[in-house]
Amino acid sequence: MSSAFxxxxxxxxAPEPRIVPKDEALAAPxxxxxxxxxxxxxxxxAEKLTYAIGKNPNGARRHDWLEATTLAVRDRIIDHWLxxxxxxxxxxxxxxxxxxxxxxxxxxxxxxxxxLGLTQAVHDALAVYGVELDLIELLEPDAALGNGxxxxxxxxxxxxxxxxGVPAFGYGIRYVHGFFRQEISNGEQVxxxxxxxxxxNPWEFERRERSYEIGFGGKVSMxxxxxxxxxxxxxxxxxxxxxxYDTPIVGxxxxxxxxxxxxSAQSMDPILLDAFxxxxxxxxxxxxxxxxxxxxxxxxxxxxxxxQELRLRQEFFFSSASLQDIIRHHLKxxxxxxxxxxxxxxxxxxxxxxxxxxxxxRLLVDxxxxxxxEAWTVTRNTFSYTNHxxxxxxxxxxxxxxxxxLLPRQMQIIYAINAQTIxxxxxxxxxxxEIAAISLIDENNGRRVRMGQLAxxxxxxxxxxxxxxxxxxxxxxxHSLHALYPTRIQxxxxxxxxxxxxxxxxxxxxxLAIDAIGPAFLDNIEKLADLDALASDASFRERFMAVKxxxxxxxxxxxxxxxxxxxxxxxxxxIQVKRIHEYKRQFLNIVExxxxxxxxxxxxxxxxxxxxxIFAGKAAPSYVQAKEIIRLANDVARVVNSxxxxxxxxxxxxxxxxxxxxxxxxxxxxxxxxxxSTAGLxxxxxxxxxxxxxxxxxxxxLDGANVEMLExxxxxNIFIFGLTADxxxxxxxxxxxxxxxxxNLPILRSALDSIAKGVFSPxxxxxxxxxxxxxxxxxxxxxxxxxxAYWRTQRRIDDLWRxxxxxxxxxxxxxxRMSWFSSDRSIREYAKDIWNAGSGR
Numbered sequence: 153m154s155s156a157f158x159x160x161x162x163x164x165x166a167p168e169p170r171i172v173p174k175d176e177a178l179a180a181p182x183x184x185x186x187x188x189x190x191x192x193x194x195x196x197x198a199e200k201l202t203y204a205i206g207k208n209p210n211g212a213r214r215h216d217w218l219e220a221t222t223l224a225v226r227d228r229i230i231d232h233w234l235x236x237x238x239x240x241x242x243x244x245x246x247x248x249x250x251x252x253x254x255x256x257x258x259x260x261x262x263x264x265x266x267x268l269g270l271t272q273a274v275h276d277a278l279a280v281y282g283v284e285l286d287l288i289e290l291l292e293p294d295a296a297l298g299n300g301x302x303x304x305x306x307x308x309x310x311x312x313x314x315x316x317g318v319p320a321f322g323y324g325i326r327y328v329h330g331f332f333r334q335e336i337s338n339g340e341q342v343x344x345x346x347x348x349x350x351x352x353n354p355w356e357f358e359r360r361e362r363s364y365e366i367g368f369g370g371k372v373s374m375x376x377x378x379x380x381x382x383x384x385x386x387x388x389x390x391x392x393x394x395x396x397y398d399t400p401i402v403g404x405x406x407x408x409x410x411x412x413x414x415x416s417a418q419s420m421d422p423i424l425l426d427a428f429x430x431x432x433x434x435x436x437x438x439x440x441x442x443x444x445x446x447x448x449x450x451x452x453x454x455x456x457x458x459x460q461e462l463r464l465r466q467e468f469f470f471s472s473a474s475l476q477d478i479i480r481h482h483l484k485x486x487x488x489x490x491x492x493x494x495x496x497x498x499x500x501x502x503x504x505x506x507x508x509x510x511x512x513x514r515l516l517v518d519x520x521x522x523x524x525x526e527a528w529t530v531t532r533n534t535f536s537y538t539n540h541x542x543x544x545x546x547x548x549x550x551x552x553x554x555x556x557x558l559l560p561r562q563m564q565i566i567y568a569i570n571a572q573t574i575x576x577x578x579x580x581x582x583x584x585x586e587i588a589a590i591s592l593i594d595e596n597n598g599r600r601v602r603m604g605q606l607a608x609x610x611x612x613x614x615x616x617x618x619x620x621x622x623x624x625x626x627x628x629x630x631h632s633l634h635a636l637y638p639t640r641i642q643x644x645x646x647x648x649x650x651x652x653x654x655x656x657x658x659x660x661x662x663x664l665a666i667d668a669i670g671p672a673f674l675d676n677i678e679k680l681a682d683l684d685a686l687a688s689d690a691s692f693r694e695r696f697m698a699v700k701x702x703x704x705x706x707x708x709x710x711x712x713x714x715x716x717x718x719x720x721x722x723x724x725x726x727i728q729v730k731r732i733h734e735y736k737r738q739f740l741n742i743v744e745x746x747x748x749x750x751x752x753x754x755x756x757x758x759x760x761x762x763x764x765x766i767f768a769g770k771a772a773p774s775y776v777q778a779k780e781i782i783r784l785a786n787d788v789a790r791v792v793n794s795x796x797x798x799x800x801x802x803x804x805x806x807x808x809x810x811x812x813x814x815x816x817x818x819x820x821x822x823x824x825x826x827x828x829s830t831a832g833l834x835x836x837x838x839x840x841x842x843x844x845x846x847x848x849x850x851x852x853x854l855d856g857a858n859v860e861m862l863e864x865x866x867x868x869n870i871f872i873f874g875l876t877a878d879x880x881x882x883x884x885x886x887x888x889x890x891x892x893x894x895x896n897l898p899i900l901r902s903a904l905d906s907i908a909k910g911v912f913s914p915x916x917x918x919x920x921x922x923x924x925x926x927x928x929x930x931x932x933x934x935x936x937x938x939x940x941a942y943w944r945t946q947r948r949i950d951d952l953w954r955x956x957x958x959x960x961x962x963x964x965x966x967x968x969r970m971s972w973f974s975s976d977r978s979i980r981e982y983a984k985d986i987w988n989a990g991s992g993r
Contacts, residue, residue: 186228188269190276196224197277209281215351217281218261218288221274222354225264226400233400233409240319241485246494246989248313248320248982249478251471251508252501254303254450255310255324255412258652258812259292260355260399263311266656268406294811295353296330296346297414299450299770300731301838302540304812305617305975306501308649308838312975314403314410315651318983323474325466326356326397326414331450334770334809339786341771341779345449355399362396362413364476365420366469372561384518386561392443393418394473404651404675415473419443453774457554464507464550464558471508475515489520493533497987500537500611503548506603509535509610510562510569518561528572536986537611538644539604540835542624543735547604549594555601566592566601573609577636589632608633608640613986615644617836618857624832624877644982645860646836647975650677653842657816660699661846661967668692677976683968693960700823700847700963707821710814711766711805717793719803723762724953727843728826729810729818732771732778735833739781739923740935741765741826742788744942745804746903746912749788752798761950764803768810768818777923782806784920787912815839820846823959824949827852828942830933832877834858841973847963849952851945853938857973864972869965873945874938883937890927890936900939 186192200220201207207216240247257263265274275285297303306322313320330346367388376382399412419440428436445462446469454460482492500506509531516527541547556563570592577587592609594600608614608630616622622643626634634641655662655674665673668686673679686692704721711717719725728741745765752760767785771778789804807814825843827834827850834856844850844861851871852858862870875883894901908924910917927936952959983989 186231188228188273190273190280193224193270193273193277194280196227197221198281200224214283214288215291217278217283218291219354221278221285221288222261222292225261225268225270225274226355228268228270229264229400229402229406229409232402232406233411236319236409237411245319246987247496248318248987248989249474249496249498250306250309250313250320250322250501251474251498251505252302252306252322252324253467253470253504254298254300254501255295255306255322255414256298256300256303256812257295257307257310257399257401257412258816259289259294261292262289262656263652264402267311267315267402267404267651293348294813296333296348297324297327297450299331301836302502305646305838307812308647308652308975309979310401310410310412311403311649311651312647312979314401314408315649316976316979316983317403317408318410318979318987318989319408320410321478322401322410322412323470323477324412324414325447325450325470326416327450328444328448331770332773336782336786336806336808339783339790341782343773353397353399356397356414357399359396359398359413362477364394364473365391366394366417366472367391368465368468368558370560372564383521384561384564386514386518391420392446392469393420394469396473396477413474413477415447415470417443417446417469451772453772455774460550461554461558464554467504468507468511468559468562471505472511474505475508475512479515479520489516489522489530490526492530496534497989498535499982499987500535500607502538502540503603503607506537506548506607506610507559507562509606510559510565513565513569514561517565524568528569531610533612535607535611536613536615537607538615538617539607539621539625539630540617542621542629542833542835544629547602547629549597549600549602552593552599552601563601566606569606569609573636580636582632582636586632586635590636604629605633608637612640614641615982615986616641617644617646618860619643619645620832620854620859620877621835621856642985644978644986645857645973646838646841647973647978648838648841648845649975650680650845650971652816653819654845658699658703658820658846660702661696661820664692664695664699665967673971677971677974680971681968683964687961687964687968690957693957693964696847696964696967697956697960700821703817703820703846704823707766707817710817711807714807715805717789717803717805719764719805720762720800723764723800723803724823724949725764725766725821726824726826727766727818727822727848728828729766729768729807729815730837730839732769732781733775734777734781734933735830737828737830737933737935738767738769738785739933740828740938740942741767742781742785743900743903743907743935743939744946745792745802746788746906747899747943748946749792749795749798749802750902750906751899752801753795756797759954760801761953762801763950764805766805766807766818768807768814770810780920780923784907784912784923787919791912815842819843819848822846822848823953824848825850825852827855827858828874828938829853829855830938831855831875831880841970844966845970845973847967849949849959849962849966851942851949861970861973865966865969869962869969871945871949873941875934880934883934884932888931888934888937889929890931891929893931893936893939894928897936897940899943900936 197220200223201212204223205216265271278285310322332343333346335342369389370387373385374382375385394415397414401410401412422440424436446465452459452462454463512531516522577590592602592605594602616625669682708719708721711719785806792804819842822843825848827840831853836857853874854876904924907920913919
């Protein structure tokens with residue numbers, strides 16, 4: 153454990169002296185490669201069952217076999233892990249440190265055995281004991297370390313950094329209960345705690361020697377010493393302990409293994425013994441509970457001050473611990489921090505870790521005695537920042553009174569950085585409006601610290617995550633900062649790892665591709681493009697769609713088991729799964745479903761194509777409108793699915809508790825991928841990439857990575873509709889409302905009337921009055937504005953479904969042409985253009 157507050161780093165008590173044998177090689181022998189045949193694995197799994205779990209095969213349950221198998225596979229990963237760490241230390245390459253509030257890594261067993269090439273061997277080893285790998289895999293809980301695309305992107309990037317050989321550490325928080333486990337009760341979202349750590353986590357290793365004190369509150373004093381310039385010393389009023397837990401992240405073929413280091417918060421004293429002995433048994437645990445709350449839950453509700461404080465404590469907690477760890481590691485290898493930026497690149501994944509800029513300055517200046525100007529150069533050259541949003545409310549800001557009370561020294565540093573930045577802007581003759589926009593302090597909304605601006609000015613490179621998003625970032629949220637620093641912003645379009653999102657989640661399609669074009673694409677996903685020529689091959693199309701049907705049957709079984717709703721795999725599986733938010737426009741999809749329901753009943757003579765509308769996703773606990781959308785989806789499902797007049801031509805399904813494991817079933821089963829966000833608001837999206845890679849056709853707006861998907865797929869293989877980002881901005885400037893559109897579009901008016909008048913909520917007829925009135929009076933998300941184009945595009949999809957050969961051809965083109973959207977490509981670009989860490993393998 154170390155502390156970094158009083159101007160010097162106080163190390164932990166010295167360990168017992170290490171006994172060094174005469175032959176050092178005997179102390180650290182190179183690991184003997186383990187045999188990976190099924191017989192050897194079967195023997196090792198049985199040994200783990202006996203000596204690590206304490207059971208014999210006859211008495212073992214499925215969860216015992218899961219843990220034993222995990223431990224046997226983990227041993228093989230550790231061999232690669234130690235080798236990778238040794239190469240990094242010996243060769244001294246530049247390390248990437250990826251700071252993210254979320255790492256949505258999902259289940260790890262299948263990922264690990266696939267990347268190690270052990271899937272068949274493990275399957276056969278377990279079969280010796282009559283155990284099915286597929287069944288025990290399902291018992292592994294999803295790691296509750298994220299919520300949506302931000303966390304899944306971080307997980308894809310960690311896997312791709314390992315697969316491309318980029319030495320990296322991921323830094324985050326070891327959440328005990330994650331975001332929440334979603335249940336649906338009477339149509340409404342209910343939030344329950346995740347319990348993924350209840351029975352331990354066999355993948356992680358506690359690193360007690362990697363513990364750091366994290367401070368909050370207190371006061372800052374100036375110390376003057378003879379022969380030294382005055383320096384600031386922060387004396388926190390509260391200190392908690394950050395303890396590291398490491399998880400190995402194995403790359404493809406096991407050639408490189410990186411580390412995901414997650415921080416757990418503990419109190420300095422587990423119990424106030426005096427209070428306990430005096431009878432205050434609850435109060436004696438007050439400090440422990442306060443500390444441990446930091447790592448209990450991802451994104452605690454921040455609609456009140458207590459929630460805001462906890463979020464800020466979380467962000468500073470993991471940022472400070474990570475920076476102290478990075479510095480400690482650097483000083484073990486080098487005598488000075490002056491070369492930190494040459495050896496370490498720190499990537500800020502969104503604004504959550506932006507406080508790292510101020511904290512690194514504090515550590516360099518106050519603790520390690522570096523001059524301010526040199527420290528600022530080192531800081532700026534070390535950090536780079538990925539922006540993930542154009543929504544101003546998502547660019548975090550903190551009330552100054554909260555920030556200054558919790559982090560007084562960091563607030564002083566932010567003021568100093570701000571003064572320096574504003575002077576620089578003034579020297580370039582920027583106007584008052586631009587200077588106000590550049591300022592790290594928002595003076596117009598109750599005085600708040602702008603974390604996006606802090607991340608921007610403290611980083612040498614700022615990147616967007618799609619071409620459109622990057623250009624809009626220059627024009628909107630960072631327009632003035634871009635004027636001040638015109639060379640800092642660049643684009644790095646997101647990608648997804650093909651190992652999990654094709655090879656693992658869709659083994660049928662992977663096997664078909666191997667049979668058709670050979671296995672080269674397994675090592676170089678760009679080779680998947682060789683499938684493109686087979687889109688005109690009737691035999692291949694037939695086999696391709698047979699795989700799709702098998703995947704749809706698997707999803708249909710899940711829906712039947714979880715919701716007792718029967719769906720027809722021969723219908724169009726029209727799927728929208730993602731975080732519930734107004735700009736993602738699940739409401740538009742629901743309104744179209746209602747309009748379709750009305751038309752099927754009114755015009756039974758038409759040749760309607762059977763369709764299953766499938767929704768999944770979580771709403772933030774305090775996001776009232778998003779939770780109303782979930783309730784509406786379930787209300788519509790209840791009415792539509794029980795109406796015999798639609799004759800199974802339409803079903804509506806909301807699957808609760810969307811997570812990575814559910815996504816691995818849903819993505820391969822989709823026929824239609826809904827990517828229908830209001831244009832100009834989705835930074836990139838990665839679900840769009842996963843769906844298309846698995847042969848789904850996209851219906852979407854020209855938003856995020858959809859724009860680049862259109863370029864790669866061709867406009868014949870994607871369904872684009874709706875307003876552009878420029879047109880949306882223009883309508884908003886003109887105070888657009890949806891009233892005239894609704895009144896002149898009977899199909900839309902009828903659907904909205906049925907919602908507003910309680911057709912789907914007879915017990916509470918006015919439940920959705922606000923949702924509907926917002927479209928009439930404002931239509932901020934352009935639902936009315938885009939409805940007619942969306943409706944017509946959906947009917948074009950119906951027309952294509954009537955020609956199975958044409959549909960299959962486009963589906964094959966989608967899979968073949970999505971190889972560019974690999975996170976391997978993204979990581980190579982980051983490594984070359986931002987991190988200066990080589991270009992990866």
